[in-house]
Amino acid sequence: MIIDFLQEVISTLILNSFLAGLFILSLWHNYITVHFKKKHDPRDIRKASTTIHRHDHEGKTHALSQQTTRRGTRASVSSRSPLNIEINEENNIEYDHTISVITTGDTMERVDRNDNGNINNNDNGNVNNHINSNPFDDVLAMEDKKLVPSLKYYYNQYNIDIEEYQVETDDGFIIDLWHFVPLNMTIQEKEKTYNEKYPILMVHGLLQSSGSFASCGRKSLAYYMYESGFDVWLGNNRCGFNPKWNIDKLKKFYGKESKLKFKKWDWDINEMIKYDIKSFIEFILDKKPNFDKLTLMSHSQGTTQAFMGLVNGPIIYNGENKSEDDDNENVEGFSLLDKLDNYVALAPAIYPGPLLNEKIFVRLMGAGIDSPWIFGKKSFIPLMMQMRNVFVGSKPFSFLSYVMFNYLFDWNDMLWDKSLRDRNFLFSPVNISVKLMQWWLSPDPTKNSFKYGADKIFPPEKTWFPISSKSNVNEDEGTNTDGTKPFRSPLHLNKTRNGSEFFPRIMLFIPKQDRLVDGEKLINHFINHEDKSLYKIWYIDEYSHLDVLWAYDVIDRIGKPILDNMRLPYDMSE
Structure with missing residues (x-):
């Protein structure tokens, strides 16, 4: 149709201009602005928007700083300096207060800081007493x-090969699954x-592939x-570097062939949960x-x-046909809860942070994301992938990828090994749909972005993983010893189970x-509405969003x- 054609042309012009402006501002920020705003510590150390607190039996809140904690250290394999750890056993939280600094020659040091962020002067001011010798230097x-x-190029040097599988989802998408195996496997x-x-x-984050883990x-x-002896699989969500579909299956799913060019991109995170994760597992x-x-x-x-699969699985996987009176959560099939021994969440994206409102480019993107005249109806900013296809593997491409991420999200490479930084950006960006970005940013209330x-997707005041031994609104356990009613949370969607062993271990x-x-x-x-036997939390003072993957x-x-806290079906030491 003429309108579709015009929307594609106009959106291409607008997006190319948008990307060019972002590119110029990123370079300006990297080379000019930073010299006028030099900081001793380049990390973003502003306070979080939410204060961590715990309810008491009456539902009143108390800061965790008022509760008893135990200080200690943990041995390190990447430094002679141990990690500075504080443990809150009541809420199963481990605070990592370790702080690294960079001195001359990009030497990484660990120092101990007090609650005000100042270096504790335990060595007569001689910070060199904290210098670590990184045992990974020879490895680097x-x-x-x-x-x-290509991950294969690097991993073949470690005597590891990578099997590349193409997995077909129930709705006709071909997704890539990579598998680590011994090189020249017998x-x-x-x-x-x-x-x-x-x-x-x-499984990777937005605009990345699972190469980010490797x-x-x-x-x-x-x-x-x-x-460590595990069988490692890297799953890549739909479309990735090279979008692939089973056209016959798409036709069955979506009908008219004339609409397929749009239906190929008519998906968001709901399909990625319902089909991609399920197909991988x-x-x-x-x-x-x-x-x-x-x-x-x-x-x-x-x-x-x-x-979303764990918390809202009864709706996502079983659909509207599931009755609220059914005791069996698997009435019609797949249950993510019952396929996992452990779930490890790195930098979990469950609730939006303040940066989404602070960055003007992110706000502009959100304001225009629903307009087909600006972002089109198919792939999100296709110029990104066109540039990757031409320039990936060159230092300028990796460097420019870094400076744009740095400008958009205030992330930096302070904790990364500089010799590996450019390699980390070889495996992004990837193709995603405009509809997926609408799910993330749309102001349209009907899209529930x-x-x-x-808060509607993940109700913070409800219990997601109810255990029968704990009080909740469906169980009357009387009163506390002081005569007060216990603080209780309403349940969300999952049925109550008899113990934490019937849910995945969550880290x-x-x-x-x-x-x-x-x-x-x-x-x-988690500390107010879930049983502490279900989970453990690590709160890392100096880490940012990508440091959980790439820090030294x-x-x-x-x-x-992770290894110390995993629940395994057998003893790995045997």
Whole structure:
């Protein structure tokens, strides 16, 4: 149609101008503005928008700082300096107060700071007493500095091959699933990989691929999990680098062939949960006959997918045909709750943070995202992928990707290994739909977007994972010893189960410096409305949104705690 054609042309002109303006402002910010706003610590250290607090039995709130905590240290594999840890056992939270600084020559140091952010002067002011010698320095020196947009290229150097599967979803999309296996795998190694190794699935964030879990090579979470004896799978959501569809299945789903060019992009996070996550898990478990569950680890948008599947699964997977009176949550099939032993959420995107309202480009994007004359109806800013296809693998492409992310979200590479920074941006961006960005940013109340409708999607005052041993509105457990009624939360959608072992073990890694999302609000939900036997929370003072993937000490602060707290169907040491 003529209108569709005009919308495509006009939106292309507008978006190209938008991207050019963003590009210029990013460079200006990186080279000019920062020199006039120099800070001792370049991280964003503004306070979070939400205060962490705990309800008492009357429903009154109290700051966690008023509760008893235990201070201590934890050994480090990336530094001679231990981690500075504070533990709140009552609420199952571990506060990581470790702070790193950079001195001359980009040497990374750890120092201890007090509650006001000042360095504790325990060594007569000699900060050099805190210098760590990074045991990974030799590993970094061995890393290939070439920029090649292929995980296989790097991982073959570690004697790891990557099997590339194409998985077809129920609605006709072909999605990529990558699998770590020994290089030149023997029959015995193949049998061990598929029959004995416990599976972990990793799912990426917005505009990224799951290469983000592996791009740091020997210092990545994917490599660490593989070397720790797990069967590592990297799942990539629909469209990715090269969109692929089963046209015949699309026709059955959507009807007229004339509309297929738009239907190929007529999806948002709901389809990514209902079809993509489900397809990954079913494919992996079909390959693993000795396992009926796996561990899911996801970052940012991937956590939104997972929590929507876990919290709202009865509606998402079973649809409107499910009766509220049914005791069986699996009346019509798939249940994400029953496919996971553990769920690991890195920088969980459950509630929007203040940055979505602070950044003018993000506000402008939200204001125009619903207009087909501005953003079109299909792929979101296709020029991004056109530029990637031409320039990926060059230093300018990786550098410009970094400065644009830095400008948009105030993230920086202070905690990253500089020699690996450019490699990290080889595996983004990816194709996404305009409809997906509408789900994130749309001001239209009928679309129930993340920015304006997160409280409806994830009701913060309701219990998501009810356990029968705890009081709730469906169980009258009388009064407290002082005669007061216990503080109780209404239930959301999941049925009450008999113990925490019937739910996945949930591990939350929340960066304090992350203003893109409101991690503190999620902490408040768990400590006030969920049984503490279900979860553990790590609140990391100096981490930001991408540091949970790419920080120099991510193995210390993310990898090891995951291994120490996973629920496994067998003893990995055997």
